[in-house]
Amino acid sequence: MQSLNLNYLIKQANYHRPLIFNGVLWLLAFVILIFVFSKGQVPIAVDYMYTVTFLVLLAIPVSLNFYMFIPKFLKQEKYLAYIILFSLNLIVFAGLSSWLLQPILDILFPSYFFISYLSQVDILLVFVIFLFAATLLKLAEDWFYFNTNENNILKLKNQQIETQLSALRAQINPHFLFNSLNVVYALALDKKEGITSAIVQLSDILRYVIYDSDTQRVALADEITLLQNYIAFQNHRVETPTATDFRIDIIDKQFKIYPMLLLPLLENSYKHGIIAGETKTPITIALSQKNDQFHFEITNANLNTKNTLVDKHSGVGIENLRNNLNLVYPNAHQFTIEATDTIFKVTLKITNNA
Numbered sequence: 001m002q003s004l005n006l007n008y009l010i011k012q013a014n015y016h017r018p019l020i021f022n023g024v025l026w027l028l029a030f031v032i033l034i035f036v037f038s039k040g041q042v043p044i045a046v047d048y049m050y051t052v053t054f055l056v057l058l059a060i061p062v063s064l065n066f067y068m069f070i071p072k073f074l075k076q077e078k079y080l081a082y083i084i085l086f087s088l089n090l091i092v093f094a095g096l097s098s099w100l101l102q103p104i105l106d107i108l109f110p111s112y113f114f115i116s117y118l119s120q121v122d123i124l125l126v127f128v129i130f131l132f133a134a135t136l137l138k139l140a141e142d143w144f145y146f147n148t149n150e151n152n153i154l155k156l157k158n159q160q161i162e163t164q165l166s167a168l169r170a171q172i173n174p175h176f177l178f179n180s181l182n183v184v185y186a187l188a189l190d191k192k193e194g195i196t197s198a199i200v201q202l203s204d205i206l207r208y209v210i211y212d213s214d215t216q217r218v219a220l221a222d223e224i225t226l227l228q229n230y231i232a233f234q235n236h237r238v239e240t241p242t243a244t245d246f247r248i249d250i251i252d253k254q255f256k257i258y259p260m261l262l263l264p265l266l267e268n269s270y271k272h273g274i275i276a277g278e279t280k281t282p283i284t285i286a287l288s289q290k291n292d293q294f295h296f297e298i299t300n301a302n303l304n305t306k307n308t309l310v311d312k313h314s315g316v317g318i319e320n321l322r323n324n325l326n327l328v329y330p331n332a333h334q335f336t337i338e339a340t341d342t343i344f345k346v347t348l349k350i351t352n353n354a
Contacts, residue, residue, distance in 0.1 A: 021141050025134065030055060033126075037117050046112050053105055054097070058127065061093035062134050070138060086131070094127040177206065180233070187236055198236040205229050213259035220289060221253035223262055227285070230263060234270050242282035250289040256352060257294060258328045262287075264321050265298050265346050273300025273344060281342070294350040302344040318346075 030051060037054075038047045065086060073082035098120040105114045118126065180202050187195040208226050212218070231244050269283045281301035288295045325333045325348075334349040 017145075021138075025137060026055060026059070029058075029130065046109075046114055049109050049112065050105065050114060050117055053108065054101065057093070057097040057101060057104075058130060061089045061127070062131060064089055065131060065135060066138055070135070086135075090127055090131055091124075094124045097127070098123040180205070183233065183236065194236045198233060201229055201233040201236075205233060209260065209263070215259065217256035218259045219253060220250060220255040220257050220294070223257055223259065224248060224250075224287065227262060227266055230266055242280060245282050245284040247284075247286045248288075250287070251291070252289060255289050255294065257350070258324060261321060261324060261348070262296060264318055265296070265348070268318055268346075269298055269300040269344075273303060275303065292352045294348075294352060296348040297345065299343055299345040302339055302342055 033054065034043050034047060034051045037051055038044070069082055069085050069089065073079075073085060098118075101123075102114065105112075184195065184198060184202060187198055205226065208222070208229075212222065228246070231246065235243075266283075266285070273281075273283060283298065283300045285299075286295070286297045322335065325335055329350055332351045332353055334347070336347045338345045338347070
């Protein structure tokens with residue numbers, strides 16, 4: 001199954017828009033300063049020239065702060081270095097602006113006479129206010145786009161997981177149906193009386209597998225009923241000296257679990273641990289639940305019929321189970337397989353943090 005390439009999708013969905021941010025920032029700054037320099041009156045040509053020149057000089061320390069000091073020092077948690085560089089940046093360029101602003105205006109616009117809009121102290125104050133305000137806006141913008149990007153990453157991951165789980169379910173259902181139809185076929189060949197009840201049981205099982213399990217979580221009681229129905233269904237096919245031993249010890253019947261986790265294990269035990277009329281070692285199942293802990297253990301005879309994942313067909317159920325567990329219960333489950341010369345045992349432990 002081909003999964004989504006998250007890195008590619010995230011790269012394509014660039015949620016950061018520096019041109020828009022800078023355009024809005026400097027347009028807002030221009031409107032505020034033109035109002036200040038014109039003293040609330042209708043601006044004239046020299047007001048526009050003075051404001052634009054002032055903003056160009058102001059843009060240099062702001063850009064240094066945005067694209068050098070913040071990413072390389074503030075975001076790297078080098079706070080002392082950032083404070084020192086921010087202060088030096090502010091003092092140096094405020095001083096240069098108060099010293100160079102008038103000569104630059106005279107050179108650029110020799111036909112105009114510019115009065116002194118701001119004193120040196122006023123220029124320093126404007127630089128202080130603007131650099132602090134611009135820094136806060138930049139950090140707010142970065143935070144907004146960072147969270148937007150994180151949310152979209154989570155959405156893409158969820159979509160990827162849902163796609164994988166859907167594909168896994170699509171593999172489980174035909175696999176189970178194929179094995180079950182073989183049972184009904186065998187009953188029909190032998191013309192056994194139990195074929196009618198077996199078909200009804202199979203219908204109930206498939207209804208759960210195909211429809212009722214198509215959800216994020218199901219009650220543990222429903223999964224137990226599925227296992228009990230499957231055991232009853234298999235009894236039509238398998239005649240053994242000892243019946244399957246199913247021990248249940250649960251506190252909360254509504255304990256939520258991901259659907260179809262347990263059936264592949266039971267199916268595997270019947271397929272590889274039972275030979276009709278011969279196998280004396282029964283399948284034993286111990287299922288328990290307390291608080292947020294769930295424990296499932298199933299043991300069957302080891303008949304050396306490749307009930308590991310070597311057989312690509314018999315391993316489909318367990319392999320899908322491994323994939324489901326990694327997707328749904330990452331870092332919240334233990335799945336172990338133990339095999340001796342006589343016994344094959346699978347243990348599943350789940351911590352339900354949902």
